[in-house]
Amino acid sequence: MNIGRVVTAMVTPFNEKGQIDFPQIKVLLDYLIANGTDAVVVGGTTGESATLSLEEKEALYAESVRAAAGRIPVIAGTGMNDTHATAELTIRAEKANVDGIMLVAPYYNKPSQQGLYEHFKTIAGKTSLDVMLYNVPGRTMVNMLPETVIALSQIKNITSVKEASGNLDQMTAIISNTPDDFTVYTGEDSLTLPSMAIGATGVVSVASHVIGSHMQDMIARYLKGDIHGASSIHGRIVPLMKAMFIAPSPSPVKAALAFQGINSGGVRLPLIPLTEEEKTIVQKALETIHSPFKQ
Template structure:
């Protein structure tokens, strides 16, 4: 359940900015029916930064309810305050989620010892499985392989979403950590290479609109069919790149709306709708890839 194509699910919203529960149900069914192995609920792509605490909890729990055991649910539970991250994580104890995705503390930029102590404290506060999330471009904070290796010795820290796009990290992590520790790509464009070097899957933005294709890509990679995997990946590459022509999740929400997966592509400030130029690019990309 922690390998293959795991979707970083968007949070659908109505025109007035409320959570669109009907579209959420449609999205979950789409992923169940198209081979996605797990859902990350309320991560970066799920707009956690503009949701309040009650909404955050409600979305995860509603996702659990709708999924009804058909697909594992991972909750985004990161914060730049250790106490806040522990409090958020504790709300999901005994909830039915299979684990947590916990981002490095953003803005305050702790050193490596601070990162170690932060994640150690969270893990020791719960029995929930923990996946570290490293995305320095957004957080200004990079957890190094040596620190990940220390954290891997804590029994319920089971893997990392490595979103640097730096493929050298795979071999460095593998050299320091046993093979049971999960290495998941957080960068769609380099995910196939990441898996070929020893990663077990991807937490994907692209999967929001190409769930079947991303599931196929991961299956091909995991069974060693790299020629076929590279062919499919080249077809998807424009999507991997163009879904980031404006800040995530602006383009992918527009794409989901274009494909009829959600009713509106509403964003909350400070995120704004996709520009006219951007919409033209995404529409043509969806056509070129064969999704529209």
Template sequence: MKPCVFTGSAVAIVTPFCGDGVDLEAFDHLIERQIQGGTDAIVVCGTTGEAATLSYNERMALIERCVRTVDRRVPVIAGSGTNSTASSIALSKAAQSAGVDALLTVTPYYNKASQSGLVQHFSAIADAVDVPVILYNVPARTGIGCTVQTYQALAKHPNIVGVKEASDNFDLIQDTLNLCPPGFTVWSGNDGSTAAIMALGGKGVISVAANVVPREMHELTQLCLKNRFLEAGALQLKLHELIRALFCEVNPIPVKAAMEFFGLCSGELRLPLCRMSERHLEQLSHALEPFRPAV
């Protein structure tokens, strides 16, 4: 049986910026807040961390800082996927050397590889490292998605342990859970689908909302893991308006605004992402109000 990197809620942590650089001190505080809030794993340099606009040195500084600050209290998962297999391998090797517990590798964007190309791409990355590799299927952002046959082929690789499924294609998710071996784990890649995917056998979520409400996302996944799905469903419904607001513009624009709203870090983004519209700020502010931290 392959290792399950984590069960529960992993935060896809934002990257706080300060002018032209990364605010590593603020990043430390965000990590500590996540751990104190019960987060079960931390994903650094993912989509929510604006990895596409980070330099190689910035990515490695964040990964190394995350590993050091977490200090093995929870698993650290590094986003190391790009649209170049060679670049993905180089990042994956460097992240492994920095001490991460696993890697998150997205389907190659823009290139629009065939399914055979996806198998070869992910296999080449997994061949190059010794840590577990989690696939990331998010066709709305990359223009390409995995089929269940691709998952079946990749599940045979000893280092490929599962997938962050952000397609919201429930036929695909059910086929994957039915046809792939039990050691191939499915995690929800969309906060709003967490309880539904876990009801089918998923083991948790890689969450944007956990940046704002780490304790609630941890609690939601724990209820599911304990088969308390009526309570989990009630909590999922309670979080619905917040989750919808966090995706009213492309991620991570709203969650960066939410972090600033709560005074957790700067809301700075890197172009081509820019601050959200006033209309959506009003929606976000209203959705955040029930979760405002006590002073």
């Protein structure tokens, strides 16, 4: 499955009652597609998966597939810290006709490396879809080591990893020791360019909600050998990337989308909206990048 260079970890739009705003999914997808997104992950961390019921996740997958209408791949975030439940949700996601699956390392229970291997192997065996692993130790409290990813890359439908440890040495080990068709994506927006310099394919991004086109331009310049041009864009967009994490995600990016004219609603507790001071930081960061999107 070709998912491109810039994959957006999409927010889940909510209405005023805190329910999924299904009509707004197409508005958001149209905007993302028009502004540099090659594929989306729905129902992941940025999509507030921890607060979505299984029924809501199924409905979100199905509506995202319908709204995307084949224009870009839709990847379902089905990972949880219960292997059986994750396998069941993955089966349901495949029935919703998503294009691929993203599986986060099990959080809270802190499995061993062998436990991680067995978890992902078991779930991959329940689906015919391509699987992207997701390593984010800052949230899960377990770091999936390169040796584990390398072993998992031998399983036919485990085809990529979103590596959000922020450790370039760890990414290098994975890139150097996995098959050529196994793709590595950084999960850290500000490491997009450094990661590509060591052989990563691209980024699974939060900031691409609002600077997807800039990120595509940066990547295109790098691939053409215009290192100076790429680094210049990198230097200009990193402050905006940092602003997307001044508070727990996705509160900042939902505020940024609102400033761009795209309503994705609020966040569900235990997350809270930005303060006025935080909103000002986001707004000023956006003002240095580009003008609002016109619906």
